[in-house]
Amino acid sequence: MKTLLINTLLMVSLFTTTPLLAQDDPLRVGMSGQYFPFTFVEQDELKGFDVDIMNALAKEMGREVKYETANFSGLFGMLGAGRIDTVANQITITEERKKAYIFSEPYVYDGAQVVVKKGNNEIQGVEDLKGKTVAVNLGSNFEDLLQELPYADQIDIKTYESNLERDTALGRVDAFVMDRVSASQIIKEKPLPLKLAGPTFSSITNAYPFKDTEKGRALRDEVNQALATLRDRGTLKDISEKWFGTDITRP
Template sequence: MLRMVIAATIGLSGAASAQESETLRVGMSGGYFPFTFVRQDVLQGFEVDVMNAVGEEAGLDIAFETMSFSGLIGALDAGRIDTIANQITITPEREAAFVFTQPYVIDGAQVVTKAGNDDIGGVEDLRGKTVAVNLGSNFEQLLRDLPFADEIEIRTYETNIEQDTALGRVDAFVMDRVSSAQVIKESPLPLQLAGAPFSEIRNALPFGDTEEGRSLRDRVDAALTVLREDGTLSEISQKWFDSDITSPSVEAE
């Protein structure tokens, strides 16, 4: 049965440390539909439901703190938050700086273009094109790792990534498969998926590589294991996406 989760209003923060107050300070952007977004001044989404379920299982109060996506890693590194729930992809660079829970979302990178754009049918067609990615995301590095990366002009955005693609100011944007499909479904802008997803990505919760951080990571990871085994993660995913994006067996559509 899906555990009851309570949407948090913006502005919640834990003044004391997680260890002293049993509060887990969770950073997120609040601007990445449908994972974390604000509607009628209420912070909600897949990530919010997952973290509320984690808190219930682990016996932790969850305090959400919203900020720009590009500032989340710095806030975690500085100890202003305890973790980030905002589709953080595990990368070698991040693993060198933080400790991660088990992945709770298995996804793929997706190219999105203006509807009717027949010039781009997938990632291989990005040669000679201008491509937008969210500032601070892993998608910039994924593009730079392509063998033809020097033929792509990459632009980073905090906002308006979908709008500028629809208006033709950039040729395409790259986002995770699940978010891309949801953005197209919800947006009035003329957008379309371009080809199949590429480069499997695994998203998890990062913690500081300290004794306290590792202890919190282990506690949260144990909760994720229970939530996976009792079906809660799958039910939260079905609620937001009508599919299970939490299983390692998920296949790109």
């Protein structure tokens, strides 16, 4: 009888404390710190739209957030190895990524944009990239979007870890492709002679990827609940308007 009582108390203790212990675990988030204005480093401080959104999510979830920075091309490897729980680096939902990961609800709605050096009138949009050298971020989905074009074999695609906008401004490449929101902010904030070339050519939705495990699914659900709360409260809109002057968190 005494043994049964002890075992029962142990089981109750496990069921009542395990969720609290899990809730105390920090949310490990990977980002590059090299994708202005979503994630960048200024005076040794990690800043950006994605940082503000994730900080608000962690606060709503009652968790500490621990950031791990690495080159963008290595972030999914860190996620797959279990070194981080998710990636907050304007990650676009793609069919290929959905085969390997599960995603939260989207928190950014955007489009792919061609950017050229000011004075370049040869490129008026994506249809003019034939025969041109075009830069994209290594590991991003923009290379895939260009490869899907019917004239992809006529585009010389160069991959960069960073500074693709600098090489475009210097004329080392003819254009670069990234999301319209980031491109617009780079043109607004950085002293580089760049301009948008034509309208967006593909819609983009950004979300948080997780491993398809019991823990990953639980974290995804927890993040979705926090996202819904922050959206209803207007927090996502406020953060978006702080960085972009408009709300990119709704379609």
